[in-house]
Amino acid sequence: MKTSELRQRFLDYFASRGHRVVASSSVVGPADDPTVMWTNAGMVQFKDLFLGKEKRDYTRAATSQKCLRAGGKHNDLDQVGFTARHHTFFEMLGNFSFGDYFKADAIAFAWELVTGPRDKGCLGLDPARLWVSVFEGADGIPADEEARALWAKAGVPPDHILAFGKKDNFWQMGDTGPCGPCSEIHYDRGPQYAGDDLPNGEGDRVMEIWNLVFMQYDRDAQGNLKPLPRPSIDTGMGLERVASILQGVDSNYEIDLFQPIFEAIWKRAKVDPAQRAETTNRTASQVIADHIRAATFMVFDGVVPSNEGRGYVLRKIIRRALRFGRKLGIEGRFFAELCPSVFAAMGDAYPELEAELSRISKTLAREENQFSLTLTTGLKQLESLDTASGSIPGTEIFKLYDTFGFPVDLVEDWCRERGLACDLEGFNAALREQKAKGRAAMKVHDIRLGGDLAALADLRATAFLGYEVTEAQAKVMALFDAGSRRVKELTGTGFVLLDHTPFYAQSGGQVGDTGVLRAEGVTCTVTDTTAPAPRRHLHHVAVSGSRALREGETVLASVDAERRARIRAHHTATHLLHAALRDVLGTHVKQAGSVVDPERLRFDFNHFAPLEPDQVLEIERLVNEQTLGAYRTTSQVMPIEEALAAGAMALFGEKYGETVxxxxxxxxxxxxxxxxxxxxxGEIGLVKIVSEGAVAAGVRRLEAVAGAAALHRLQEDEHLLGALARQVNTPREALGGVIAAKEARIHELERELKETRLKAASSGGAAEQVEQIGGRTVVTLSVEGIDGPALREMMDQVRTRHRSAVIALASKLAEDKLAILVSVSLDLVASADAGALLKAMAPFVDGRGGGKKELAQGGGSKPQGLPEAFAALRAALG
Structure with a gap:
């Protein structure tokens, strides 16, 4: 059975049993959930449903979810390629019940689908090869005898139902919240595989294929469990694992889904076909095959390589694949060229990939090019290290790895070639310390519903009236004080929930509205509006007047209409900018973040290079063509599938419902x-782009102003240009030429000054101190204003006068900046080391540096310590 058929059978089975088939969400964790970096399980997109923060028009669902496990709690990166089962990217099949059915139906569905006949849409696995695990009870939590009885009723032989502890058969979302026992279905692949013939044993013989989580408890902060009022179901079946069973292959990597990718890899590899199955070659090809799938979907979902967060994970995945490409003898760029093979393998399930292949390939190609620069930079750093001890310290290896992305195995190769020791123990210690810090940083909790704000999920959703009006009568549904405690009356500062409101709650980059809530005897100044729970608009207020604001009373809610108008103008201008960018730069451009407020707009987007001035002008022209045309805008609510089919743009990181x-x-x-x-x-007025620049690798940022803010900006620019023209006594249109001429003259004067200084410092060597120490000529010289390149040129001139010598040159560049260069002629390197001499000088000038035995360079921040530094050099030679 092909993998695509397996995926469809699963979805069709549950669709026929009343489940809504929901499209896979992004591999990127929800933008409004700080606890999740990646979508690492099928339940992630339904998390708010399970927590009761959100409600939808269905109570049971089925998905084939794109998942990523390459960071945080679930991190399989180091195992990927070396085992038959681990992946960074995989698909998880799942069925879910949100307070609808529970154990009885979930177990019956699972057993029927797994063992039922294939001609009835099931998988037809042999029941004799299947094992089921249940929770045996622990820590005061009773054994799940109910599940045991239900599995037996479904048809599982009693001796194939085994009980295990919390590690294997109890699930929890976090330290607090929903949790419960779970049951796993395991498949015995037969005695030809090494390992135990029972679940959860050693080896590969018995393999878990499906986990059914029974959410039936709620754990509080004290660790106490109480039954959930609406128990729920969350299951996860590994698509690739089950496909390997149905296709009778040993490894996930041997299923049909990977074959187009391997074909593309072997076309580029320098490996004889007969050697492809050899362990090193097989491992390397599996790493690359896994990582190109992960990288393709990560970039598709808006991630770009960078040095932090999700971008750092993507960068690690790409560079790991490139390193293993070297093991296959692949020369030059290759990783980006594998993207079409991912579409060939998975395009039937994810046809949307096709339109983005060009953007994805360009992003990966740019990272490949950058990595080649990384290798060059890393080698330079290696060459500059002090190797006098015969070892590279672990801290330096970690710096190369963490700061420059330089592979540790290449450091080992470099050391091996030079007979140097490689302190891997010190490196691993530094790496463990970093991981510990990372784990601590990941222990963030969702505080959006802290205190009594959790009650918002149980209150009626706020009806938003702000599309039509900026003022309306509304009823106070709930009040919370500044500490988020629910109160009946509110004074001072706090939060107000209304049954309906014209106030927009901060979302999608647009800031929240401000304004006033009024009732007789009380005025509430609204300083912000947010939605900590979906469709629950909280008004942040400061209460004043002769009395408190009371729950249940009616208020007149008035938005600051003038501020709202400026925000509206900037938000629609953002949409126009997005469209103009795609027109000028290409359809690969996608929004990667935005901020819309009354004073300006900020728009982040994916692109590979800085914008040319002519491109910025053309984007401005296209946007203002639309504002000058005074075209009527439209808004329409429709099913999301219909909207996307009509060409509507969906924005990166946003979470959409069934209707949009x-x-x-x-x-x-x-x-x-x-x-x-x-x-x-026409309400927008003029739109003026005020800046463009990079915010991360592959992400650019435009800032712009519209309407009154644009007029204010233009008036400021006019005033500045006029002042500059008057200052240089020239017409405005000639300013560019005058400034260019002055810059050229400044550069010429700087060049002349540098040459004069160098000539004065080098002529005749009058300022040189020449002495004999330990039978060697030692030359020291201190100058001012000679920077790095010129100082090296000066060193060459001093060497012509002193063929056999130790030479130390120092140049004061500023009150807190000093450059130092130390040279040892080749005939003296046996008894003097330039790097060691520089190291002896460094403490006295608060400096550092390094290099080879014959030449070392560095600097310091304490020029006044130079006499002591020269004395230290003499002492080291004596």
């Missing part, structure tokens, strides 16, 4: 957006 709002400027822009917008583009 589509905002359009006809013929120019169409995006999914819940924000507030102008009714006519």
């Amino acid at each position: 709002r589509v905002v359009s400027v006809p013929g120019f822009s169409r995006e999914l957006c819940g924000g507030t917008h102008v009714a006519n583009t």
Whole structure:
């Protein structure tokens, strides 16, 4: 059975049993959940449903979810390629019940699907090869005898139902919250595989294929368990694992899904076909095959390589694949060229990949090019290290690895070639320390519903009226004080929940509204509006007046309409900028973040290079063409599938429901957006781009102003240009030429000054101190204003006068900056080491540096310590 058929059978089976088939969410964790970096299980997109923070129009669902495990709690990266089962990217099949059915139906569904006949849409696995595990009870939690009885009722032989402890058969979302026992289905692959013939034993013989989690308890902060009012089901079946069983192969990597990818890899590898199965070659090819799938979907979902967060994980995955490519003898760039093979393997399930292949390939190719620079930089760093001790310290290896991304195995190779020891123990200690810090940093908790704010999930959703009005009567549904405690009356500062409101809650980059809530005798100044739970708008207020604000009373909610108008203008301008960027730069451009407030807009987007000035002007022209045309905008609520089919843009990191709002400027822009917008583009006025730059590798940022803010910016620019023109006594249109001429003159004067200083410092060697120490000529010289390149040129001139000598040159560049260069002629390197001499000098000038025996360079921040530094050099030679 092909993997694509298996995936579809699973979804069809549960669809026929009343489940909503829900599309896979992004591999990137939800933008509003700081506890999740990656989607590492099928339940992630339903987390708020399980927690009761969100409700949808269905109570049972089925998915084939794209998952990533390469960081945080679930991190399989180091095992990938070396085992038959580990992946960074994989698909998890799952069925879910949100307070609908529970154990009886979940167990019956699972057993029927796994063992039922294939001609009835099931998988037809032999029941005699299947084992089921249940929770045996621990720490006061009773054994799950109910599950045992239900499995037996479904048809599992009693002697094939085994009980295990909390490690294997108890699941919890976190230290607190939903938890419960779970049951796993295991498959015995036969005696031809090494290992135990029972579940959870050693070896590969018996393999887990499906985990059914029974969420039936809620754990509080004290560790106490109480039954959930609406028990739920969360299951996860590994697509690749089950496919390997159905296709009768030994490894996940041998299933049909990977074959197009391996074909592409072997076309580029310098490995004889007869040697492909050899352990080193097989491992390397599996690493690359796994990592190209992961990297393709990560970039598709908006991640770009960088030195932090998700981008750092992607960078590690790419560079790990490139290192293993070297083991296959692949020369030159190759990783980005594998993207089409991922589409060939998975395009039937993810057809949306095709339109993004060019962008994905360019992103990966850029990282490949960068890595070649990394190798060059890393080798330079290695060459500059002090190796006098005969070893490379672990801290330096870690610095190369962590700061420059230089592979540790290449450090080992470099050391081996030079007969140097490689302190891997010290490296591993530094790595463990970093991981410990990383784990501590990952222990963040979702504080959005801290205190009594958790009650928001049980209160009626706020009806948002702000698309139509900026003022409305509303009822106070709940009050919370500044400490998030629920109160009946509120004074001072706190939070107000209304039954409906014209106030927009911060979301999608748009800031929250401000304004006033009024009732007789009380005025509440609204300083912000947020939605800590979906569709629950909390008004941040400061209460004033003759009395407190009371729960249940009616208020007049008035938005600051003038501020809202400026926000609307900037938000619609953001949509126009997005469309113009795609028109000018290409359809690979996707939003990667935004901020919309009354004063400006900030728009982050994926692109590979800085924008040319002409491109910025063209983007501005296209946007202002739309604002000058005064076109009517439209908004429409429709099913998300219909919206996407109509070409609406979905934004990176946003979470959408079953129905979405589509905002359009006809013929120019169409995006999914819940924000507030102008009714006519003419309301925006002028749009002016004020800056463009990089914020991360492959991510650019535009900042712009619209309307009154744009007018204010233009007036400031006019005033500045006028002042500059008057200062240099030239017409405005000639300013560019005048400034260029002055810059050229400054550069020429700087060059002349540098040459004069160098000539004065080098002429005749009058300032040189020449002495004999230990039978060697030692030359020291201190100058000012000679920077690195010129100092090396000066060293060459001093060497012509002193063919056999130890020479130390120092140049004061500023009150807190000193450059030092130490040279040892080749005939003296047996008795003097330039790097060691520089190291002896460094403490006296608060400096550092390094190099080879014949030449070392460094610097310091304490020029006044130079006499002591020269004395230390003489002492080291004596």
